[in-house]
Amino acid sequence: xxxxxxxxxxxxxxxxxxxxxxxxxxxxxxxxxxxxxxxxxxxxxxxxxxxxxxxxxxxxxxxxxxxxxxxxxxxxxxxxxxxxxxxxxxxxxxxxxxxxxxxxxxxxxxxxxxxxxxxxxxxxxxxxxxxxxxxxxxxxxxxxxxxxxxxxxxxxxxxxxx
Numbered sequence: 001x002x003x004x005x006x007x008x009x010x011x012x013x014x015x016x017x018x019x020x021x022x023x024x025x026x027x028x029x030x031x032x033x034x035x036x037x038x039x040x041x042x043x044x045x046x047x048x049x050x051x052x053x054x055x056x057x058x059x060x061x062x063x064x065x066x067x068x069x070x071x072x073x074x075x076x077x078x079x080x081x082x083x084x085x086x087x088x089x090x091x092x093x094x095x096x097x098x099x100x101x102x103x104x105x106x107x108x109x110x111x112x113x114x115x116x117x118x119x120x121x122x123x124x125x126x127x128x129x130x131x132x133x134x135x136x137x138x139x140x141x142x143x144x145x146x147x148x149x150x151x152x153x154x155x156x157x158x159x160x161x162x
Contacts (some may be wrong), residue, residue: 002064006113009104010061011069016100017054018073021047023093026076027086036151038159039083042137045161046090053123060119083151084141091134098127 002010024047031040061068080086101123108116137158144150 002061002066002116003111003113006108006111006116007061007064007066008069009107010057010066010116011071013100013104014054014057014061014068015071015073016097017050017057019076020050020093020097021054022073023047023076024050024090026078027080027090030078030080030086031083034083036083036155038155038157039086042158042161043086043090053126056122060116064115082146083154084138087134087137087141091131091138094127094130094134098131101127 024043028040028043028047031037031043058068077089080089101120105117105120105124108114108120137154140154141151144154
């Protein structure tokens with residue numbers, strides 16, 4: 001049976017992951033509205049990935065005999081100052097999620113919940129990839145600045161993400 005403090009923290013993390021999905025979907029919608037279809041695809045795929053992260057925790061709680069407690073998902077932001085601003089905020093959000101995962105891992109270790117600490121190692125590794133992907137896009141966008149040709153190339157590159 002899962003410890004109640006760990007169960008609550010995992011439920012809170014489900015909410016974080018589902019909000020992440022919702023945020024990235026909002027970013028995708030913004031890009032669609034701006035006719036940046038490649039960037040929209042990138043964010044849409046990111047949204048689906050984050051939903052999967054939440055569902056993985058959902059299943060884990062059930063497997064450990066816990067109770068999933070879904071909470072309301074906050075409304076995400078809808079407007080940004082441009083492509084770079086969106087990806088900078090995506091990176092900042094991933095850094096926030098990394099901190100959440102680290103705090104959750106610390107709690108599992110302090111609680112001597114070795115199963116949960118082990119389970120969370122996948123998320124620790126995943127956050128390295130998440131931050132690297134966002135950092136890469138921010139760096140490329142800073143290089144091209146507002147040059148239309150560069151933005152079109154990056155939009156195409158983002159749309160090739162699978």
